[in-house]
Amino acid sequence: MITGDLKATYAADERVLNNSYKQTFVLAMAALCALMPFIANDYIILVASQMGIMLIAVVGVNVVIGYTGLLSLGHAAFMAIGAYSIPILHRLMESIGLPDGIMPFLAIPGAIAISAIIGIIVGLPSLRVKGLYLAVATLSANFIIIFLIELEAFAPWTGGLVGLNTPDPNILGWQLDTQREMFALIAALAFITILAIQNLFRTRVGRAFIAIRERDYSAEILGISLFRYKLMSFAISAACCGLAGALFAYFYARILPEQFELALSLQLVAALIVGGMGRTMGPVFGVMVIVMVPEVLKFTFGMVAGGAAEVVQLRAPVQEIIFGLLIIFFLMFEPLGINQLVDRGIRALNRWPFARG
């Protein structure tokens, strides 16, 4: 809770960006994202795009883990579904002769819808099991989906073990064939996703999710259908991951099944925990740490120590250790995530010079 932040009207209290810090941060970020395609080099665009894709996925994971309290370790599978849907849907649309310029308008919602449906199926065990048991059930779903993608029988569609080349999106004749152009699309969709999910938790549905997280049987007694809302939570969450997967497919020229294995699921959950579960900005801070920090470490170490092989041999493991320690540090220092640290900072600023923290 941010204190020392006076609201004089209900309208002011209901605003999404309900204090000046949020407004400044979001506007600055939006301005930065708008400027980036014009000023940043290809490397920064690549990392920023990777962050954008991850962010959308982590926002999705936040819905199910952070807000509904259902532990899932299988969300990489939904990204895989979203990613593989894109080339498959493009092929289908080509076969019926649809023009290129409208394909993304059908393929992206299509990928989201397919992921949401698979999300509902994968979410079914959540009706019977909770906690670690559900984690294992969703983990298995991850393995099953990757197994199916790799299966020889589906290889004509999925490319099997070899992977699949993906098309570039063409938006009404504008071919997004550079990473720079893709970044614009990713950034725009990332903003929309965060805003949509933030607003979801100001509605009846979102509050039902939170009620389930706090105590599921109490929620049921209050009249919330666990069946309906748990599955809806999985569907919304999988839909976000499906969108992230679709952008992943458009962004990279090729998708390989090994990119969507357990490691990615763990990375998504790690980003959420580090950033702050059940908070709008949690995924944003989490993705900064999980995706950007290793790159910053590589860049900084590279600048200081150089790229000679004998140096990199030593500094590569050191970078990993520092990254690991950093995550441990965040979890120990603030188990509620970086979002909580930021809140504390803002509180201190608001009260300064009268009180701290």
Add this chain to the structure above:
Amino acid sequence: MKQTRRTFIATGAAATAALGMPTILRAQPSEYVIGASLPLTGPFATAGQLVAPAFTLAEKLINDEGGIGGTPIRFVTEDSGYIPQNALANYQRALATEGDALVAYFGDSTGFMKLVAPELTGDQARLMGSTSFASELANPATNPYQYLAGPSYQDQFDILLQNIKDAGGSNVAFIFSNTEFGRDPIEHGKMRAEELGIEVVLEESTKPQGADIPTHVTKLAQSGAEYAILQGYVTGVWPQLIGGARQFGLPTQFMGTFWGMEKLIADRVTAEAGPFLDGYQGVMPYRYFYDREDAPRYQLFAEAAKEMFAGTPLENYMSTWTLQTMCALEIAIKALRDTVEGGNEPTPDNLAAALSEITDWDTGGFFGGPVTMADNKIGTGRVYQYSTESGLFTPTSDWFTV
């Protein structure tokens, strides 16, 4: 200031230098950079750590020889953790920080090579070698800038099958890991076997790690295969399979491809589990490092390694993986030198053209004789046999070029 003859000449020289400098700099950069991603952490960290010193050695040797037409080279390496996206980020970082000075790149996995291939256009393109022998990459039409530092896995199967045919074999089993790496040459191998009149009696796919050895060995026994070709393994599964088959009393002759041909692994298996790998055969594109009598380049490496890596395992032996990296770097350097010495700018297109024109090139002993780059690969190799007594792989065939 009073204008004298001396100051006039000095001013003139300074002006010429200032005006001429940009052109000179452009034509003759202060150094060429070759970037590399290596798996220095993660599942293949052992291999990555073993290969990394090769870059230091190569940098020293190449610069001692005068670099590229007098311009020194510098290697920039970075860890990828064996994750294709990380390697892609490394590549982009190298492009951003080194710019036009970056003339070539070395990738650490088939996955990375495939991921980056469609990105290699315009100013994003660079000449690119890797640790991969994936057949798909050897295609100048789709991947003009990427090359293999030896034969593709399909070529390696061709060499082995030809060897089996020459030895009078009539049937073979293919045992492969259920990965892209394992499956790469299987379809092609079946076709080739049919052409040669060799029957493929078993196609057995296994897990890449922790495979169910007794089941696979039983199937192999039932198939009655004379030969079994193993594909898609690095450190695990293949020694266990051979061990299991020997315990079972199977007389099958096992054969491997490049990644199953490392002496360090064969030696370790022998030391830990006994001499069952005796007689194991396989195809290797290169000479082994200890076979350097006719390999002046290897002798040079050995001398340098003695000095640079004294007291480490690299002092006396260079693994097959390191040789592959060295060969990939030598190919890039060859293309660079041919381009620059031919008076051309080392642009990716010029380098790709120089690459495809490499003909009858004396590699100084990597391969048996002069080699030619065809379809961005060098389809040469020979069959070796391992002896547990000597701990050496010795050649049992001539050099094949397919």
